[in-house]
Amino acid sequence: MKFGYTILYVPDVAASLAFFEKAFGLTRRFFADTGDYGELETGATTLSFASQDLALSHHAAGYVFASGSDKPLGVEIALVAEDVEAAHAVALAAGATELAPPKAMPWGQTVSFIRCPDGTLVELCTPVGG
Secondary structure, eight states, rough: OOOOEEEEEEHHHHHHHHHHHHOOOEEEEEEESSSEEEEOSSSSSSEEEEEEHHHHHHTTTOOEEEEGGGHHHHHEEEESSSSSHHHHHHHHTTHHHHHHHEOOOHHHOOOEEEOTSSSSEEEEEOOOTO
């Protein structure tokens, strides 16, 4: 078994793809003609976005969507960057909300936390041990 996808359920797939492209420099791999699913180039594991309507078609009992929650959900996407301070500033300029500014951690990593316009919690961090 291997980890293949993280799929974020968002109100507007095209807007989330565009934000991640602008804020983090990721490139689009796929966007469905229906507009309800898209993927970004992120390496071995795929970061995907699906519409909330598509999510509900799979599980009609519903979800707690990040976009509808005042607080971030208890899950994050971590993106590794050599320069967290610069990446953090670009994300804020693209429309993210700052949750925690860049901070050097005792184990040597620099981390920051932002919330995307679609509600997704993102940690920006330097490589562990780097």
